[in-house]
Amino acid sequence: MFETAELGSKIDKKTFKREGPKARAELLEVQRVVAGSGLAPVVIISGGDEYGKVPVLDLLLSWLDARGVESYALSDPTDEERERPRFWRFWRLLPARGKMSILIGSWYSHPVVERAYERLDELEFEREMRRIRDFEVMLAHEGVPVVKLWLHLAKSVHKKRLAKVKRDPRSRWLISEESWTNFKRYDEFRRTAEEAIRLTSGGVAPWHIVESVDDRYRNLTVVTTLTRALQDAVHSDDAHRAKRSGRKAKISLPRARKANLIRQLDLTLALPDNEYEEKLEQYSARLAKLVRQLRDAERSLTLVFEGPDAAGKGGAIRRLTGAMDARLYRVISVAAPTDEEASHPYLWRFWRHLPRRGRVTVYDRSWYGRVLVERIEGLAEREEWKRAYAEINEFEAQLTEFGTIVIKFWLAISPEEQLRRFRDRQTTPYKQYKLTEDDWRNRKKWDGYETAASDMIERTSTDNAPWVLIEAEDKRWTRIQVLRTVCRHVRKALKG
Amino acid sequence: MFETAELGSKIDKKTFKREGPKARAELLEVQRVVAGSGLAPVVIISGGDEYGKVPVLDLLLSWLDARGVESYALSDPTDEERERPRFWRFWRLLPARGKMSILIGSWYSHPVVERAYERLDELEFEREMRRIRDFEVMLAHEGVPVVKLWLHLAKSVHKKRLAKVKRDPRSRWLISEESWTNFKRYDEFRRTAEEAIRLTSGGVAPWHIVESVDDRYRNLTVVTTLTRALQDAVHSDDAHRAKRSGRKAKISLPRARKANLIRQLDLTLALPDNEYEEKLEQYSARLAKLVRQLRDAERSLTLVFEGPDAAGKGGAIRRLTGAMDARLYRVISVAAPTDEEASHPYLWRFWRHLPRRGRVTVYDRSWYGRVLVERIEGLAEREEWKRAYAEINEFEAQLTEFGTIVIKFWLAISPEEQLRRFRDRQTTPYKQYKLTEDDWRNRKKWDGYETAASDMIERTSTDNAPWVLIEAEDKRWTRIQVLRTVCRHVRKALKG
16 A cells, blocks of 8 residues: 555655646645635645655645645644544634645544554444545545545655654754654554555545655645645536536546555566576476465465556466366456346456466456546546445455455556557467457556556555556566465465 | 334224235336336345245245246355355346346345344444445446345234144144244344344335235235335436436335324323322432433433424423423523535534533434425425435434433424314413414425334334324323333443
């Protein structure tokens, strides 16, 4: 979930000078529209980056029209607040229509901290998240969209940041005993945050994860993300009113600045031929054994393959299945739904073919079609693919809770490499059947697919069902990486 | 929650003969519309009445067009089902668009039974309910409305029924060992059912509680309720499409047959003058003491008064507050919201004035305005007051979890008595200010208000925050009943 926020994303001064004013103008404009619409947004600035929240708040307060904004830094409840049910303090700071509240610290803070320190157990934490979700759904219904920003720092960066802030006398006061204590629980906080984000991102109030390592990048990303989220809120509110009044609403939405995870991969990674043969044999033998152990342990394994056309999914899958007992695995190629499938809820076709215990199922394309091809080709409506992230997370949570091991592979290639492979298919007779008109058409939407894939990975990569990105420019490298990853995960799962 | 289903509601043969065919025709008609709409409803027949489910299913299957319906009686999962995550079996039986599935036994059965037998704890049960809610929300989005019918029997009726079925050789086979074991846990099942209904009634898939004591009443109520729910589903689906296409949709909705709780009250109950004085003194003294104990225990008490105009709310409240230390209580009269209140989410004005620990707050009218006056006068949209039941339940759950004791009074009078009191106000100079044009206007919508009140009580009376119905035709009786109820609840809460 945090993969896209651990890339070291930066913006240079020049770019910030150029883009900052534009972003600021857009933010002001959307604030004006919000004020006119009668919405009353609440913006939550949250996350692991303790020292980024205040600067972000400062920036927003200075860029926004101050007459329409109130900000609150919530820490421990006051005596007054302690005398009432816990949510009383949050009700107090809801803005009036046309205004906006910005919060540092929110209804998430207490349960996240308590869970990270194991003072809440898993189920108690889930109850808190359920309560928050109901609260946010109610707010959305009542014209209070909640925009949630999570400022994230990778562990190593966080550590350096702490040290740096401590060295600097101007900022030393920012570091409390608590900062260090919390940092010692970095992993627990990260896990808890992932869980919180997964449980409260569905539907009306999704989380936006922002990498916080570089101030300029963070600030600009926060501003464009907030702008877009507010436009979204106005848009759906307009659509809602349009429904009542029968008129149509349309607002153009700019894209938020977002680091692209896939572009960060080192596609030059490759494996020489001799090494490949040796490792193929080594991992195949290991996998064969592990698959038998899976059967004996009655554990299922579900592997998902996604990636651009000609990324080498089929080849990688064949190397996997080549190592397995044919009675134990099944490869499912997912294409357009059948008539019968189309007449059921989206996930029905995947539930339908769920294997029994102890089996391996390999999906060549999968349920992620909804947030990839269906999103890009307009086969699913915006609201359909938007809610699909949460639905898919819930689907996979049910699989993993049942004991199924879920691993999802994204095979990444460059557009140039794809073109080379397309040409090869064109000229090699036995490969021609693989190349269709669709492939050329999809290729034209490369950037759209890449963005969709990046969003998908951010929102659906979880501890229990992770996305694994494979640099797939070299086929040998790809296949060995896939085999190795599967072996490692399965071995770990069988041990745990 | 089950109050409206413990009235002994019956229908005689003649009425059934007259109304049955009409209800059947309407059901068939809505089935035809559903088929054309591409919706794929799932109907769940659930509840404590084990012997009513099959007859209801039989009736529906014989009244509906059989070509569009499949039915499933779910009991223990099959081997096949056990080999997959638990929801697999439910995905299997989802109907295709235009068809309908009717289930006896559903995704509720397992968690409800497990909870009633305390094999699931409160939090585990809540997680299951959360999962179900997500599932049903997803289904609704995907064109699969879920209509949930709960067949209810009061404990005494249930017991008699068991005995009767056992005596009859034709039905004896229906009774299993399990039936008796389950009946021993009637209270646990009832409590669990209430919790399940509360947690899964919000928004898209509300429960419909049907009293099951009389076959004809039960059957006719099931049919009209189902008809209405399906029409609702078509209606909101149409509205959804209308939003996309810009056209307007309207469908007329007949009312489901529903027993009226309020009409069952015995309004002749009264108290002679001398007895009144004596009891007033007795309970006032008791209450005064209890209120001081509340303060010392730092427990809050929240009392809500609702009822028709001139039902005697003010008088009852004055007898209560007369017994309390003025520093410890506050009476809040709820009228139309202020400008500031109207510009915030609905419940904001009530959160705002929440008292601190150890205080008594008496609401003369309350947050229930949304599902009473705002519903009837069209001040809230249909979707607004429909979701308000769940929002209010959640609000009160937060209060009671915090330790607040919540009691809600409905003072019931007859329209004739109201008229007498209005006239009295007209002719008594010092009472004239109490009578407004609004009162006369509201009076004309008596039936609407009574239905709204009945729905409200059904959906928001919970173990922790119960509705108490008071026969309010006689003012002395009313006041003493209110005092007595408050004393009893507070004493119990302080003990527990």
